Amino acid sequence: MSNEIEAIKDPGLPAHKLRQTDVDPKAAARAEQQVAILFLLSALSTVLFIFSYFFISTETFIFIPLMGEQNAHQLFLGLGLAFSLLFIGLGAVHWAKTLMPDQEVIAHRHEFRSSDSDREDFVKTAKEGAAAAGLGRRSLIKRTLGLAVGLVGVSPIFLLRDLGPTPGDELKTTSWKAGSRLVTDPGDRPIRPEDLEIGSVAQTLPELAPGKDHHSLNDIAKDAVLLIRLRPEEFNLDAERLSWTYEGIIAFSKICSHMGCAVALYEQSTKHLLCPCHQSTFDVTRAAKVIFGPAARPLPQLAITVDEEGYLVAQAPFNEPVGPSFWGRSK
Amino acid sequence: MSARERIAGNVANYVDERTGAAAWMKKNLQKVFPDHWSFMLGEIALYSFVILLLSGTFLTFWFDPSMREVVYEGSYEPLKGLEMSAAYASALDISFEVRGGLLMRQIHHWSALIFMAAIVVHLLRVFFTGAFRKPREFNWIIGVGLLTLGIVEGFLGYSLPDDLLSGTGIRIAEAILQAIPLVGSYLSYFLFGGVFPGVTFIPRIYTLHILIIPGIFLALITVHLMLVWYQKHTQYPGPGRTEKNVVGYPLMPVYMAKAGGFFFIVFGVTAFLGAVASINPIWLYGPYTPGQISAGSQPDWYMGWLDGLVRMAPPIEPVIFGYTLSLNILIPGLIIPGILFTGMALYPFIEQWITGDKREHHLLDRPRNAPNRTALGAMALTFMLIALINGGNDLIATNFDLSINQIMWFSRIGIIVLPPIAFIVTKRLCLSLQRADRELVLHGRETGRLVMMPSGEFVEVHEPISPEKAWLLTQHEQNAPLQLEEKDARGVRRPGLLKSKLRKRFAIAHAEQVAKPTVEDLKEIEHH
Numbered sequence: 002m003s004n005e006i007e008a009i010k011d012p013g014l015p016a017h018k019l020r021q022t023d024v025d026p027k028a029a030a031r032a033e034q035q036v037a038i039l040f041l042l043s044a045l046s047t048v049l050f051i052f053s054y055f056f057i058s059t060e061t062f063i064f065i066p067l068m069g070e071q072n073a074h075q076l077f078l079g080l081g082l083a084f085s086l087l088f089i090g091l092g093a094v095h096w097a098k099t100l101m102p103d104q105e106v107i108a109h110r111h112e113f114r115s116s117d118s119d120r121e122d123f124v125k126t127a128k129e130g131a132a133a134a135g136l137g138r139r140s141l142i143k144r145t146l147g148l149a150v151g152l153v154g155v156s157p158i159f160l161l162r163d164l165g166p167t168p169g170d171e172l173k174t175t176s177w178k179a180g181s182r183l184v185t186d187p188g189d190r191p192i193r194p195e196d197l198e199i200g201s202v203a204q205t206l207p208e209l210a211p212g213k214d215h216h217s218l219n220d221i222a223k224d225a226v227l228l229i230r231l232r233p234e235e236f237n238l239d240a241e242r243l244s245w246t247y248e249g250i251i252a253f254s255k256i257c258s259h260m261g262c263a264v265a266l267y268e269q270s271t272k273h274l275l276c277p278c279h280q281s282t283f284d285v286t287r288a289a290k291v292i293f294g295p296a297a298r299p300l301p302q303l304a305i306t307v308d309e310e311g312y313l314v315a316q317a318p319f320n321e322p323v324g325p326s327f328w329g330r331s332k
Numbered sequence: 333m334s335a336r337e338r339i340a341g342n343v344a345n346y347v348d349e350r351t352g353a354a355a356w357m358k359k360n361l362q363k364v365f366p367d368h369w370s371f372m373l374g375e376i377a378l379y380s381f382v383i384l385l386l387s388g389t390f391l392t393f394w395f396d397p398s399m400r401e402v403v404y405e406g407s408y409e410p411l412k413g414l415e416m417s418a419a420y421a422s423a424l425d426i427s428f429e430v431r432g433g434l435l436m437r438q439i440h441h442w443s444a445l446i447f448m449a450a451i452v453v454h455l456l457r458v459f460f461t462g463a464f465r466k467p468r469e470f471n472w473i474i475g476v477g478l479l480t481l482g483i484v485e486g487f488l489g490y491s492l493p494d495d496l497l498s499g500t501g502i503r504i505a506e507a508i509l510q511a512i513p514l515v516g517s518y519l520s521y522f523l524f525g526g527v528f529p530g531v532t533f534i535p536r537i538y539t540l541h542i543l544i545i546p547g548i549f550l551a552l553i554t555v556h557l558m559l560v561w562y563q564k565h566t567q568y569p570g571p572g573r574t575e576k577n578v579v580g581y582p583l584m585p586v587y588m589a590k591a592g593g594f595f596f597i598v599f600g601v602t603a604f605l606g607a608v609a610s611i612n613p614i615w616l617y618g619p620y621t622p623g624q625i626s627a628g629s630q631p632d633w634y635m636g637w638l639d640g641l642v643r644m645a646p647p648i649e650p651v652i653f654g655y656t657l658s659l660n661i662l663i664p665g666l667i668i669p670g671i672l673f674t675g676m677a678l679y680p681f682i683e684q685w686i687t688g689d690k691r692e693h694h695l696l697d698r699p700r701n702a703p704n705r706t707a708l709g710a711m712a713l714t715f716m717l718i719a720l721i722n723g724g725n726d727l728i729a730t731n732f733d734l735s736i737n738q739i740m741w742f743s744r745i746g747i748i749v750l751p752p753i754a755f756i757v758t759k760r761l762c763l764s765l766q767r768a769d770r771e772l773v774l775h776g777r778e779t780g781r782l783v784m785m786p787s788g789e790f791v792e793v794h795e796p797i798s799p800e801k802a803w804l805l806t807q808h809e810q811n812a813p814l815q816l817e818e819k820d821a822r823g824v825r826r827p828g829l830l831k832s833k834l835r836k837r838f839a840i841a842h843a844e845q846v847a848k849p850t851v852e853d854l855k856e857i858e859h860h
Contacts, residue, residue, distance in 0.1 A: 008851045009773070009806045012799040014572030014579065054431055068608065079435045079607020087600025093593025101586050108364040108578045110564055110694060113467050164522040171527050172517055186623060204623060215415075219527050222503075222622035255623060260507035260642070260661065261528070262500055263625040277627045278504060279643045280726060280736055293737055295642060295660045297649030325507035326649060327517040330656040 014105065022099045032099035039092030043085045050081030173322040173330075175223045177303060181207040183228065183252070183313045186216070191312040194248050197230040202267045204228075204255065207315070223323055225255035225263065226303055228313070229285055231272065237286045245304035247313065252303040253289050254323040257281060259296035261325045274300070298326070365587050366567035366580035370461075372594060373454035379598040380447035381553065387440040388542065394430055396422035397492065397538035399531040408615050416494075416619035419534045423493035423614055438606035444486050445611075446602060448634040451479050459679075459709050461696035463566045465689075469680040471559045474552050476677040481545060481552070483634055488541040490612065490632055494534055497612075499620025500629050502533065504639075508665040511658040529622060569695050569807050571800045578694075630724065637716050640723030641668055644743045672712075686838040688814040700769075701808045703762035704842040710758035711751040718747045759844075766846035769805040772797055773849050774857050806848045813843035 021028040053074060061073040115123070136143060182191045183205040197203060205226045206216050216224070233249040245251070253274070257264050262278035267285075273292070274283040281294030289300035301323050304316035322330055348354040365371075398418040404411050406421070407428050426433035455475060458464055464472035487505070491498045506528050510516045525532035564578050573579050581587055605611075617626055631639050641664035648659040675682075683705065684690070699706040721728065722743035729736040776794040784790055797805075816836050 008849050008854050009799070009802045011574075011803050011807070012571045015800060059428075059431065074431070075434055076607055078432055079438075079603060082435065083600050083603035083607055085600075086596045086603055090593040090596030090598075090600055093589045093596065097586050097589035097593065101589060103581070103586070105367075105579050106364055106582060107572070108362075108564070108580075110576050110578060112692065113563070161522070165525040165530075165532075166521060168517045168521050168527075206623075218529050218620075218622055222528050225623035261503045261622075262629070263623055265625045266627060277625055277629050277726065278500065279639075280740065281647075291647055294740070295645040295647055295664075297647040297658070297660050325510055326656045326658040326661070327510045327520075328513050328515075328655050328657075329517065331651050331654050 014107070017104050020099065020103060029100065032095070036092050036096045036100070039088045039095060043088035043092065046081050046084035046088060048081075050078060050085060053077035053081055172324070172327060175319055175323060176207045176210070176220055177224065177226075177315045177318045178207070179315060179317045180308065181315045182308070183226065183305065183315070184208045186221075186225070192228070193311050194230075194250055194307065194313060197228060197250060199230050199232055199249065200269050202227060202229050205252075222261075223256065226252050227255045227264070227267075227274070228252050228305075229267065229272075229274075231285065235272065235286055238288055242288050242302060245302055245316065247305050247307060250305065250313065251285065251288075252305045252315075253283075253285075253300040254303065254319065255300075256324040257296060258291075258298040258300055258323075259294070259325060264300060360561075361582070361584040363561070363583045364564075364578045364580045365583065366565050366573075366578055368568055370457045371565065373450055373457055375591060375594060376598055377447055377450035377454055378553065378557075379595045380443045380450060380602070381549065382595070383443040383599055383602055384440065384447060385546065387436045387443065388546075390436045391426060391433075391440060392542060394422055394426045394433065395419070395492070395538075397535045399494065399529075399534050411615065411618065414619060417534065419492060419494040420614070420619045423495070427615060435603075435606050438609075438611050439602055441490070441611045442605045442609070443602045444489060445632065445634075446598075448479075448482050448486060448632075451475075451482055452634070455479060456709070456713075460699040460706055461566070461568075462693065462702055462705065463696055464680045465693040466680075466684070467563055467692050468559070468566075471556055471563075472680050473677050474556045474559075476673060478549065478552055478556070480673055481548060485541065485545045485549070486632055487635055488537045488545070491537060492534060492541060493612075493614045494620050495614040496617040496620050496624060496626055497614075497629060499529065499622070500625055501631055501635075503528065503622065504642075508661055511661040511665065513655070513657060513662075529620070564694070566694050566696050569698070569804060571803050573695060575692070575694050627726075630727065633720070636723035637719035638665065638669060638723070640719040640721065640725070640743065641665070643725060644719075644722050644740055644747065646744075676712075683842075686814070686835065686842050687811070688839070689811070695807075698808065700762040700765040701845070703759045703766075703844060706762050707755040707759035711755040714751045714754035715747060718743050718750060722747075763844070763846055766848075770846055770849055773802050773805050774853060808848070810845055810848060811843060813839040 022032050023029075057074040057077055059072070059074045062070050063073045063076075065071050065076070131137065184191050184207070186204045186206045189206075189209065191208065192203065192205065205228055206221065206224050207226075209216065228250055229252075230250045233246075235249075236243060236246065236251070238246070253264075255263050255265070257276045257278065259276065259279055259281050262276050264274050264276045264281075264283065266275040266277055267273075268275065272285045274285055274289065275281070276283075276294070276296070279295050281296030282292050283289040283296070283300055284292050288302055291297065291299060301319045301321050303319055305313055306316050308314045344354070396418045400418045401415050402418050402421050404414050404416055404421050404424065406412070406424055408424055411424065423437075426437055428434070458472065458475065487501065491502050491505075506520050506524065509520045509523065512519060520528065523533070523536070524530040525536075565580075567573050567578060567580070570579075581590075618624075630636070642661065645660045645664040648663075650657050650659065697705075722740065725736055725739040725743065728734060728739055776796040779793045779795050781793040782790050783793055814835070816832050816839070
């Protein structure tokens with residue numbers, strides 16, 4: 002255990018030192034005044050708060066050094082509230098520190114453990130209670146009760162079943178079909194190859210199904226596609242993937258294969274796509290191969306071509322699920 | 333007796349005859365609380381919770397937790413005519429049409445940040461001073477629960493306005509859920525009522541955010557405080573302070589004034605921040621749409637470490653028997669946080685197992701006197717700090733003109749290498765401080781005065797330290813490591829040898845210390 006003999010003894014609680022306010026009635030009166038002034042400042046701040054609420058227009062802006070243009074209504078309303086609270090607090094603490102007793106007192110601790118006799122009594126009472134109910138003897142009651150309570154506990158899980166449908170194949174499909182035109186987002190205009198300059202990027206969606214007037218967020222979350230135009234010779238693709246491009250235009254799902262953020266940053270000089278959430282970096286020239294970051298899969302590529310009117314269309318739907326991974330993704 | 337006293341007496345009599353409160357109040361108004369600045373950290377958390385309840389209630393009067401699509405017609409010009417969810421539109425209305433609404437939103441958000449910061453620093457104080465030891469293990473576990481719940485509550489809260497930034501956060505949470513083997517996509521479909529983002533998510537998390545989780549908070553905080561009250565507060569060591577007493581000021585009047593005043597100070601400072609420091613300007617982000625994102629997407633700071641871990645994860649995603657296992661999400665998003673928080677919750681029991689100490693402790697440790705624990709804390713902090721830094725790697729890269737790839741590689745290597753280094757350095761530092769304490773007790777304080785001895789030698793005059801200081805530096809216990817017998821009385825090896833060997837190693841490491849001065853040491857010094 003600890004050292005048998007402590008080398009240095011506990012000198013005990015230091016003697017209480019009197020404060021200026023304890024001995025000098027003038028100092029005490031001064032402290033009282035200070036506390037009162039703090040409380041008054043709080044009251045004044047509340048007046049500022051009420052004044053700002055009613056009489057400073059929400060459209061007034063003022064210039065404050067270091068902070069720039071500020072909405073005066075918002076600023077003074079806030080400052081009024083802040084100081085009305087702050088000065089109450091400062092006043093109360095100043096009061097406690099200068100005028101209330103500052104003599105430290107000692108209280109004693111007791112062990113939390115109950116006495117042995119209390120413990121014995123408790124065990125006895127519990128046992129007697131259990132015996133009186135016949136928990137030990139009447140096993141039929143015990144078992145059927147267990148069954149009943151267990152089953153009741155299961156029922157809420159059933160009730161939660163209708164929180165949502167099961168996924169089915171929905172996570173694996175998008176609105177893209179063979180022949181879907183690529184339209185601008187926003188604007189819903191079909192795109193011709195010549196609309197895209199070399200080095201430019203466009204965000205697109207599949208054209209709206211007949212009868213729909215706008216894209217739902219549920220659709221955008223799976224359908225968003227980025228179009229990027231390079232010089233055809235800049236690609237480093239196999240023959241199949243190259244056939245999915247059109248005159249240097251390549252299309253990828255914009256939904257990150259890592260966690261589903263929009264892969265929105267395109268660096269023209271390196272031809273890299275970067276996801277701003279977790280910095281997964283994809284090489285556009287190599288079919289969005291992951292070259293850095295936590296994403297494990299390239300962005301799905303959409304095969305594109307042009308239709309007879311010369312607008313860009315999808316050759317086929319995506320050949321793999323878009324967006325973040327899930328357990329049955331490859332099934 | 334004045335009229336006022338008579339009325340007060342009548343009221344007190346009326347209440348006491350029905351509740352018997354006087355006896356309880358008499359005892360508890362004199363309750364003694366020890367004084368130390370670090371004991372106010374938990375108070376800040378408590379007061380921030382009250383501020384959150386008040387400002388949050390205000391916000392509910394106008395907030396419309398619905399994902400119904402509306403066209404914005406409010407006074408903020410840049411967004412006029414745009415389609416958005418009713419939730420986002422009403423959050424804009426609170427900011428621009430309701431007088432004091434923006435102030436309340438900012439107070440709510442600032443106090444959430446302060447709440448979490450206060451919890452974390454309070455937890456560090458409790459950890460480094462050993463305040464979690466018996467009999468306070470329950471309160472430690474409740475505290476870890478409150479921290480975890482706070483992270484969830486905060487995340488749900490900043491997701492509610494349904495702006496572009498918060499929607500992105502929800503998308504990431506959905507991806508973590510979806511990565512869970514076997515049931516992930518089902519869980520996601522149940523939570524979102526179908527495919528992401530759906531139309532049910534905001535109303536559902538609203539119920540969680542304003543009802544269920546605050547209710548659990550309230551219950552846990554009540555138990556937390558009742559235990560503090562019942563078990564009495566720990567105190568720092570010092571003259572007159574023992575394991576058997578509490579030295580401090582009585583609740584009435586000093587603590588009522590100080591703690592009550594402190595509530596107003598915390599509220600005032602939060603309101604000041606809300607007034608002058610803009611936070612989460614949702615109108616700049618625009619409404620959420622899954623096809624867009626703002627650069628430099630950052631979660632609130634208490635989620636930053638989690639995002640940082642996810643960012644640095646290597647791209648491992650095996651497909652096993654045709655099933656995809658997203659280890660790049662599961663390890664940083666669920667497994668490591670699970671291990672960290674479980675380990676944190678169990679730490680009091682782990683330390684008890686190592687030391688074999690089953691006694692109550694009410695006197696706090698000076699962190700240097702528990703080198704192993706302090707080093708472990710420094711190690712965990714280093715881990716979290718690197719994760720947090722990596723969570724802001726994009727901002728660091730743009731602000732300091734660094735390469736994001738280099739920061740990521742620094743974090744990937746650093747998170748493995750630096751925590752052990754932090755452990756070793758901290759442990760050595762603690763032992764050095766112990767040695768310095770020992771020197772101070774034995775040889776006193778350096779005065780800076782040089783004296784020439786008759787022999788011509790110069791020596792510095794040392795002055796003995798005060799008995800109070802000497803006591804503070806030597807009052808701690810120095811226990812020998814737990815003795816474990818490898819063989820029992822009959823000379824047969826005990827079962828679980830590996831476990832007991834491990835325990836022995838830990839016990840020895842935990843008990844490493846610089847011996848404090850003994851009676852002999854002091855006597856020897858006196859002879860000089």
